[in-house]
Amino acid sequence: MADLLIQGINLEPRQLLAPDGTTTPTAGLDLTALHDRLPAMYETMVATRELDEEFVNLQRQGQLALFPSCRGQEAAQVGCASALRDTDWLFPQYRELGAFLVRGIDPGGIGLAWRGTWHGGVGFIERCVGPISIAIGTHALHAVGAAMASTWLADGGVTVAFIGDGATSEGDVHEALNLAAVNQAPCIFYVQNNGWAISTPLTDQYRAPSLAHKAIGYGMPGVRVDGNDVAACYLVVAEAAERARRGAGPTLIEAVTYRLGPHTTSDDPTRYRSDEEVDAWEALDPIDRCRAYLLGSGLWDDSLEERARATAAALRTSLRDAVFDAPDGSVAELFDHVFVEPTPVLVAQRAELLAELGREV
């Protein structure tokens, strides 16, 4: 394992749960401290998986314009978000359904983004979560600004930016890492390295030994974690959050995981990757792994699975109810949210459009 320590950063991702659900004998981390939390995380992972499927169904039924599945990344997302306080701000990319559910964001509000009813979704801000952010990498800077604000407010808050492997190539992510480091902002850069940026593999994305190694160039701690191990993700984020809260600055975490589904419902991954690769990662399913551990450690009881399925079913229903044939929203709203008070030009254009629509009716 020593040869995996490259420039002080361990290439072997931190892991608590082995793929078969046994405990990895690593770093003396105490898993029992997590025992009261693991069942809830399991439940949320199952709900995430099922709700994700419902999103895909709804897209197939023409109810959603598009959907980016997070299948395979449930542990990375649920583990991370579960380690934080509800008042800690999260800045997601777009694929973080697991984190959204931890925060209790209404599935319908997420669905409205993918239906094309409202950009960014509805119900995020109220839960201290930034809107869905499609312009890759840009939101990392919002996270840093928000984290700096936390320092000034002395609110003990931590801010997390969710970033894809592809996103690390954008200039904005570099500027964000650097700005956070210079200001020792209480910010966590949480990279979900899921192997692909649409069709672009990691080898065309970067040449560093790992994405965690980028931390060195910013003077912040960098850590790789097994992104399919919900316990390890939880603990690594909890450590980084603790460090951030006591003023010790930002951390770059690379959660090594895999996007089991297509990039979005419009994508055909067979054009660029092999079934074998996908199968190998299917075998590392994060939910199975967590269930195996719960079973092996005596934490399991059948009501947990029932509860998980029930939660999932309720979320699916709530999503369907919210988006199925949902009304399109008002075009007037578009004009009303541009500024606090519409400019004369907007007032006139709004009236013009309403007149046009009126005439059409």
Next chain:
Amino acid sequence: MADLLIQGINLEPRQLLAPDGTTTPTAGLDLTALHDRLPAMYETMVATRELDEEFVNLQRQGQLALFPSCRGQEAAQVGCASALRDTDWLFPQYRELGAFLVRGIDPGGIGLAWRGTWHGGVGFIERCVGPISIAIGTHALHAVGAAMASTWLADGGVTVAFIGDGATSEGDVHEALNLAAVNQAPCIFYVQNNGWAISTPLTDQYRAPSLAHKAIGYGMPGVRVDGNDVAACYLVVAEAAERARRGAGPTLIEAVTYRLGPHTTSDDPTRYRSDEEVDAWEALDPIDRCRAYLLGSGLWDDSLEERARATAAALRTSLRDAVFDAPDGSVAELFDHVFVEPTPVLVAQRAELLAELGREV
């Protein structure tokens, strides 16, 4: 010294010549191989220093709008450029007078940029040097594109991007480093860390152990070199160039040096830095150091100093002749260079302006 090795990169800059002109007993590097080159580098450093002074004079006399002095950075620039072939492309920021002189760029052509006669200067491209680039960091990407082109052309060329410590914070520099690494482009990122970005000190610019450490996050070699040691700069660049030429990819070099003068002639550095700091660096003058070594190693002869002064004097004269009360150039040219063929709008506007000027006469 072991504690200076942070994550495999040596914080102690590579050095061949100690400040007193004796040889530093480092890394078994053979200085004698450089003996036939050192006198010429000395000469160019002296010429750079003197021509730099002439630029400052001309600015004071109102002949130039602005000038950014490179005083103190002569070794970093001359050492680097001297280690390259004349057909290797250089992409400068704006302060690289030493490199320009190595390339034989006419001082007048440089002066026309600072006089405000022509953006970017005149006579650069002909010498495989990019125009003066004021938009910080942007030219690093041009260097990568040019380096990729070298690979395709199989011309054995190496491309160098000159970058300031401040520039490393820009997103473009990150994208450049990453793109070069992924493509193993024959490119050298040569950071002159001169302590300041206008009034911003290094502590507000980055938190990495050194700028060379950023190389780790791109999977390329990173090296610190004493930027006031012309021999070390030469050798470190020669090594990187050799590596690039044989297809082994890019290198990030941090030349640790100091801007002895103000940021530009408009700047008042007493607002942000102490005399003590400047004095400490004055004592490390790169030209004195080289002269001391030449003296101590028997390479000196008085005709060298004479030649250096004569070269410098000729360059000063040539600069004065080119810029003093130089004509303003033709406004028509502005219209002619926008496109290969001017558009109808440009043809009309050009005529309009010429008519206006005609009327004024």
Next chain:
Amino acid sequence: MTMVQAIGAALHDAMEADDRVVVFGEDVGRQGGVFRVTDGLRSTFGKQRCFDTPLAESAIVGAAVGMAIRGFRPVPEIQFDGFTYPAFDQIVTHLAKYRSRTRGLVNMPVTLRVPSFGGIGSPEHHSESTETYWAHTAGLKVVVPSTPSDAYSLLRDSIELDDPVVFLEPKRRYWAREDVERGKRTEPIGKAAVRRAGDTVTVVTYGGLVVTALEAAAVAHDEHGWDLEIIDLRSLVPLDFDTVAASVVKTGRCVVLHEGPRTLGMGAELAARVQEELFWNLEAPVLRATGFDTPYPPARLESIWLPGVDRLLDTVERSLTYDHA
């Protein structure tokens, strides 16, 4: 051939004709582009001439500048209109100005392909009208095809041109079909096309809305007996003002149709030019049928936000009934 195929064919033929042409961008290699425009280029020309880049738009344009300096003719793709913004500085500061800065010594034969505009129900940032940003920037040519055969021809021309071209491809016409004769050039860049002759009102438009204008013209003719003259600009820089002027001299009325926000959209420039140069020919002001000064709407609202046949005909009617109120 669809427009997607026509563009792919143009890239193929250009790469075949000149080995200095290189194609790159996000997902253009292995995947053949998210719209399959570059499908097959990597296997035909090798991964040196058609390659995937890291996810970094500024890098894509900045590297293209560097390649052009060294004699290549890069044809980078930006995956969607809204993702030209991270590359804005490289486009405006360098691509547009490099020739000037080097006093004409270094040309920038770069063709920046951008799947553009709205109308296909895309998510946020995927439906932007960016043409004002480029057309206002001195040093860029701006080309917008509306048909597959024009897409083929204008792209070949753009790649052969020694100036930088921002090539805006109307996504909503990507699947439009037309017989395209490979190798054949239509009119050159800088020449507008009169897509329908008429003498009632001049309608000036480009890209995806040319079809909208033609549909409106059919309705106008059938229902009102108006004969609209439909001008497809084809390039915004250079602008073929002569063709517009000839039409307005004939009709005395002009409506500009574009989908981006009205304020400082192309309609502003065209209105300014037309009234400056044809003041006494106008029977009514130049009017604008456009998108609104809001962010581009979510997919479900785009069809009512976008200017369609109704908005255009309303505007034409306003032009025709304009009087000394």
Next chain:
Amino acid sequence: MTMVQAIGAALHDAMEADDRVVVFGEDVGRQGGVFRVTDGLRSTFGKQRCFDTPLAESAIVGAAVGMAIRGFRPVPEIQFDGFTYPAFDQIVTHLAKYRSRTRGLVNMPVTLRVPSFGGIGSPEHHSESTETYWAHTAGLKVVVPSTPSDAYSLLRDSIELDDPVVFLEPKRRYWAREDVERGKRTEPIGKAAVRRAGDTVTVVTYGGLVVTALEAAAVAHDEHGWDLEIIDLRSLVPLDFDTVAASVVKTGRCVVLHEGPRTLGMGAELAARVQEELFWNLEAPVLRATGFDTPYPPARLESIWLPGVDRLLDTVERSLTYDHA
């Protein structure tokens, strides 16, 4: 007080009035800004409220967005006009759209200060007219003061506004002096000022060229007996079209004066609007006295490239002598 001092005073007073106001950017702290605008703020308010950032413009704007989300009122500075371009994506994609995207839940009370425009012999990229880029982008307010007292007042108003403002400071007026009563507000954002009343021709301008227009008006009056009405827009978004219209109704003639490239400059929008709404009031087309469609020239050529008194008077004369050629 110079305009530099007036802006500094406005920052000081805004920071004193509201401790959520934070000022940051390149060299604004220790150095007090390259123009000394922020001089003294760091020592008065501490380095948490006035600080130097790394050299990264996208970071400056992106972080401001994040701070605004958390309730602060950031007043970032971009050191020069041309360096807004690396931040273009954050400005257009986020600053302008965040309120819409969050359905009105998150305001963006960010005032982006940008020393702007040419005329002081600066090097490349330091003299850009960027207003078209912002005014065309839905969701941004664009404010351009022309006098020290307006600079003070408009900046205080901008900082208090819950919308994002791009605040373009005409560098060439930085050292202009005027008695500025601290704390006093002039007219609000969205209200143009008639700087000189007249009934011959309406001249619409803003920023550094207001003085040029007034000089031209004096010459016009003395040498030709023309009475120019000079309108200083003060803000481009919102645009006070009523004031422009009232003037054009009176004069029947309008010239727009701005220094950026003509194509799609503010003159295009104003010409389009004026002819759209005041067609029958016009005795001549709206004309434009502007910069040209070239990159901004090097310092030694700027005085002949920039529109000055002569170009404006030529244009006014063209307006007055315009007839049915």
